[in-house]
Amino acid sequence: MGRTILVTGGSGYFGTVVAQQALARGDAVRILDINPPALSADEAEYVAGDIRDLDTVRTACDGVDVVLHNVAQVPLARDRDLFDSVNVVGTANVLVAARDARVAKVVHTSSSAVFGRPESNPVVEDARCRPVEAYGRAKLRAEQLCHEAAAAGLDVTIVRPRTILGHGRLGIFAVLFDFVAEGSPVYVLGRGDNRYQLVHADDLADACLRAGDRQGPSTYNVGAVEFGTMRDTIQALVDHAATGSTVRSLPTGPAQLAMRGLATVGLAPFAPYHWLMYAESLFFDTTKARTELGWEPRHSNASMLIESYEWYLAHRDSLGSGSHHQSTVRLGLLKVLRRLP
Amino acid sequence: MTATDQTLPANVVVTGASGWLGQNLVRALAGERERVRCLVRTDDDASLLSVVGPTIEPVVGDVRDPAALDRLFEGIGSASVFHAAGVIHPVAKMRELFDVNVGGTQLTLDRARRASVVRFVHVSSNSPFGTNARPTDRFNEDSPFDPYLGYGKSKMEAEQLVQRSFDHGDLETVIVRPPWFYGPHHPARQTQFLSAIRRGRFPLVGDGTQQRSMVFTGNLVHGMLRAEVAAAAPGRAYWIADAEPYELSDILATITRALAAEGLDVTSRSPRSIPRLGARFAETIDRFVQGTGRYVQAVHVLGELNHSIACDISRARAEIGYDPPTALFDGMREAIRFSLANGDAL
Numbered sequence: 001m002g003r004t005i006l007v008t009g010g011s012g013y014f015g016t017v018v019a020q021q022a023l024a025r026g027d028a029v030r031i032l033d034i035n036p037p038a039l040s041a042d043e044a045e046y047v048a049g050d051i052r053d054l055d056t057v058r059t060a061c062d063g064v065d066v067v068l069h070n071v072a073q074v075p076l077a078r079d080r081d082l083f084d085s086v087n088v089v090g091t092a093n094v095l096v097a098a099r100d101a102r103v104a105k106v107v108h109t110s111s112s113a114v115f116g117r118p119e120s121n122p123v124v125e126d127a128r129c130r131p132v133e134a135y136g137r138a139k140l141r142a143e144q145l146c147h148e149a150a151a152a153g154l155d156v157t158i159v160r161p162r163t164i165l166g167h168g169r170l171g172i173f174a175v176l177f178d179f180v181a182e183g184s185p186v187y188v189l190g191r192g193d194n195r196y197q198l199v200h201a202d203d204l205a206d207a208c209l210r211a212g213d214r215q216g217p218s219t220y221n222v223g224a225v226e227f228g229t230m231r232d233t234i235q236a237l238v239d240h241a242a243t244g245s246t247v248r249s250l251p252t253g254p255a256q257l258a259m260r261g262l263a264t265v266g267l268a269p270f271a272p273y274h275w276l277m278y279a280e281s282l283f284f285d286t287t288k289a290r291t292e293l294g295w296e297p298r299h300s301n302a303s304m305l306i307e308s309y310e311w312y313l314a315h316r317d318s319l320g321s322g323s324h325h326q327s328t329v330r331l332g333l334l335k336v337l338r339r340l341p
Numbered sequence: 342m343t344a345t346d347q348t349l350p351a352n353v354v355v356t357g358a359s360g361w362l363g364q365n366l367v368r369a370l371a372g373e374r375e376r377v378r379c380l381v382r383t384d385d386d387a388s389l390l391s392v393v394g395p396t397i398e399p400v401v402g403d404v405r406d407p408a409a410l411d412r413l414f415e416g417i418g419s420a421s422v423f424h425a426a427g428v429i430h431p432v433a434k435m436r437e438l439f440d441v442n443v444g445g446t447q448l449t450l451d452r453a454r455r456a457s458v459v460r461f462v463h464v465s466s467n468s469p470f471g472t473n474a475r476p477t478d479r480f481n482e483d484s485p486f487d488p489y490l491g492y493g494k495s496k497m498e499a500e501q502l503v504q505r506s507f508d509h510g511d512l513e514t515v516i517v518r519p520p521w522f523y524g525p526h527h528p529a530r531q532t533q534f535l536s537a538i539r540r541g542r543f544p545l546v547g548d549g550t551q552q553r554s555m556v557f558t559g560n561l562v563h564g565m566l567r568a569e570v571a572a573a574a575p576g577r578a579y580w581i582a583d584a585e586p587y588e589l590s591d592i593l594a595t596i597t598r599a600l601a602a603e604g605l606d607v608t609s610r611s612p613r614s615i616p617r618l619g620a621r622f623a624e625t626i627d628r629f630v631q632g633t634g635r636y637v638q639a640v641h642v643l644g645e646l647n648h649s650i651a652c653d654i655s656r657a658r659a660e661i662g663y664d665p666p667t668a669l670f671d672g673m674r675e676a677i678r679f680s681l682a683n684g685d686a687l
Contacts, residue, residue, distance in 0.1 A: 054388055084385075085385065089388050089389060092392050096392055100395065114684070129682075129684060130681075134444075152372075329446075
């Protein structure tokens, strides 16, 4: 395409994926992140800095055609102040800097967390947003800012992904992968018959780039087309791994209480979004993204979970630090669960 | 209106721009003026407000800080001032009320005079006038000062400064007196208020026949914009409220209906009733606590709920063409939609 694309959060898990895809299709890439990027200096220009600092964001937006805004504190951060300052104020900074730098298009990566527990599934773009925890509320407020900026003339499109997976994605999934690799039983809440949709990072990156090419503000819900229940998805991984793991049910109420209790005292790596949503059905109607953007996801729930697991196996001994989604989490007391026969 | 309006200045200065009223006002001005110079408290507020549009020029600082006020007025050219900065509920100490509401007004008046601004619209309150002796009484612009506790005193002193500035020929000033207001961009305490009503937990003091004037932020902004240009306004003060006062029990019932109209489950039980004696007791405590220089918001609110605070907007209608289009049900629905759009836990 030959355009200059700024990827905010371009050193994080998803940011790296979308930066690589932009590069692969011929865009010039600039990365704004507090951490140095995985891409080399030949591949991408790097602006080191904090999204909370407007002057830094202005520097990063200078001479850019499209901004793909991915900086966010994810639920694992469990820090309400960071949700407000990074996810809300950071988004305001991007919108203001992009407007003043006459950027042609901003694509804001939001989250399905804005919907909380949806009134019904599948969830369409204009379904009512009723976030249930601090992360979702902050992401919704960021979306409101996007609407306000769009009303004032900036071309901003919102892309809402379901839970992101793909090679290199860890975060809370590291818990699941660790259990499966060890052949320990893995757990679903209740019968695990809630339909839970994931999205592959490659598919999401494709959607974001397509959204960046399309003129006019819009909103897209993005998720896999092939997905099943929570139990189906995890069963597919367990079958693939063949380590002796089995899928077991935990009673939903007590398990949520335990997740919350362990997290509160710092003994397990869960955030409110996890215990509130793990047992809920949440899946998007992706018709709008497919028809308007010509987007077709290539990965199913099962295939991306397996791919992520394989990547984890290949790299588990060399995993370093990075953003929340590029790092493993401390298992804490969950180690006890892992030793159960 | 008998005379034609003044010409609209290209620029405006807004203090308290990130506050509840300020955010509504700034959004009304952003698309209409060349420059909307906004005094905000933090860098975060500056970023959030800047999203509204390219005409927004935030200046980060405190209304008590002379250097911040210098920056606020620097090179502003032909401008009106909307002085909306103020503290209603001090964090803990009464001192803050006087420092901000009186000291901040003095400073803003001074810088406005030096910048030769076209007009100075000062946001006052019902509080310098106390409470109505009878529910059917109405405040008008001839009502004498009778300030209700610390906040009332601070806003009275601020009004006196503004009036003196006009009397000395320093500035064209207009005072607007909004009562209890409601509308979008409300702070967290209003979300808690709506949530309490939804759950039937907001107290109904006495039989609920107390009368209260309220003002929808959209109405208030309309009144302020009229005050900015109306030929009759300089040197005058105006009550700016919804068309008619409401009875307290009606207010609670209307808000409950508005919540239901926005699709929220509301309680079917009637609001918790508190005898007037309880509210009088709260007021006594409030007076005592404020006398020691401290402030407890819940006690203050409960004490004030016992009273009728209602006004007559005839003068604003006649002299500046104020005509409030919105009443409680529709205005509250807009406020509730704002909360829902931002994911507030109602």
